[in-house]
Amino acid sequence: MSDSDVEPPSPDPDVDDDEDNEHDDEGDAGDLVEFPLTKKLAAKGLSVLAKTGDGLEHAFVRLQMVDKQITDISIISCYACYVHIRYLDLSENCLKDLTPIHALNFLLTLKADNNLLTTAKLDELPFLRVMSLANNRIETTEGISHPQLHALNLNHNQVSEVSGLAGNNPLLDTIELRANQLTSLKGLTDLPCLRKLCLAENSLTTLEGLDELTTLQWVHVRDNKLVSLDGMTSNLAVLQYLNLRGNVTLVKTEEISKLQNLHMLRALVLKGCGVEEIEDYRIEVLSYARRLERLDKDPFTDDERQEAEEKQAERKAMAADALGATETEE
Template sequence: MSDEDDLDEFEPDQEELEKEDDEKETEEWEDHRKEGEEFAEEWMPSPLTEDMMKEGLSLLCKTGNGLAHAYVKLEVKDRELTDISLLRSYIHLRYVDISENHLTDLSPLNCLTHLLWLKADGNLLRSARLNQLPYLQIASFAYNQIVDTEGISHPRLGSLDLKGNRIHMVTSLDPQKLSNLHTLELRGNQLESTLGINLPKLKNLFLAQNMLKRVEGLENLSNLTTLHLRDNQIETLNGFSKEMKSLQYLNLRGNMVSDLAELAKLRDLPKLRALVLLDNPCADESEYRQEALVQMSQLERLDKDFYEEEERAEADEIRQRLKEEQEQEHEAEQEHDLELDQSLI
């Protein structure tokens, strides 16, 4: 798996954009949370063994100066592991999958300084904290019990998955240390704010199924192309700016936007092509589709339907009429001011 493969599903012009909206996936992380609540019991110690290593190792590669060889890929999923201390001896590992176990401690991974790819989903982790791993590019900690974003500072990290955890606030994601992070997945947490996500190279941001009431602190994400905010509690469309000049896809389905006038706040997004507002009160208004296109002439798709040429022509006419009315109002105001000035002479 490469970071290019990982990004394929996030391309803004593909139907895969709605993948995160599937009810099945929503149920999946709810199931994980229920399981996490039942994990109060103590698990019997179950350490990683040499026999498990032999069974899970693969991908023989050259190491060091090229004269030696070692297996660099390990998969030990769903083994009820509680301890991976043995990994401290396998310093050449580059790809590690330790998902679906009962792990609470990832510190043995600090010895794997050649690690490129890590998947630790479905464990009992309270933190994703690790020492800085210089080559780590893809890391997934989905469906754990992680409560913060502290201790994540891998300089080549491109994709970080923290969905289905218990994070309330994003903190300590240092843009200097995470200068290559392009995809951040935070769906299904307990986020109450979008502050703390000031990552200059970020292209894909997934914040669905949280507790967000507004968008804030994202104004300077000039490389962001995809933003998912489905199933939050957002009422207004403040927080978007012309600095978000790359944003092409915005999903606000299942929020609380009721006033069509809020759509005017998205006019400063020059590359916005697809907007999803289904299951918001404003989507029930009769002029909903038309108003969106009047406010955003560059829009190609609203919800799941592309705009037809007839709709585009009608929106152009309305836009032109509004422009003329505004000009007439401005001229009338100027004449009124002039008359007022003359009466005071």
């Protein structure tokens, strides 16, 4: 199994994800009719014949069981014919338990979006690279520990605090926790390979602690309750894309000045933020983030760059005059 077998999701920096993707709560557990996965049904979803891990046999490595109203997958751990599955899609069912997946030691990709899961906890899967459990009822990230995990999608769940990821997923490259219940970045530490982070539609008031994730290149925190940009320090030396759209509580002009610490920032989205009302908004932003190429998806013009340069020079002159006046008084 090569690294090219599975590609983690790559969010498009030009897409703001306007569409709603709320979890459908129709049909609570008490109304469910038990419908276990059977060998006959599973046979219809098996595909992709490939060599087994030892190279001595061939077996089906993909099982796709989407929107079948399945409530139980115990059969997966009961028959040797499933042990070679590498790609498993159980989305849009009625599953509350993924425990039988523990038997799939060669699993690379797991998708179980739109189920009734309350936990993401699984025994360690040595080759798992992509795990997507969006639109469930998961309340914690505890129990997610997979040495090869690159991409984790827990969008539209009920996670209020991140815990258990640090140190247990050393190759984690992408985390998506859109539309959960986060109020801080607590627990998002010790993730040495993390490049993409989506925390849109939570209840964050600050980004304090973000600068501990020094490998970040792409950050999406749209539609939160940010009042400050604390955490935007020079430690974020490779951050290139930042989406702050819809943070109407971000109103203070001085917060914009913190963008000057982001030396690699190329694209910024502030549409719908309170700071958008600042006079000469685009010029003000560019005067601090001089390497920006686009603001709210629109490229800067040569004239805007000239104005931003003049504004920055004016601000430096005023600061020098103020410093000189202070020294004279002393």
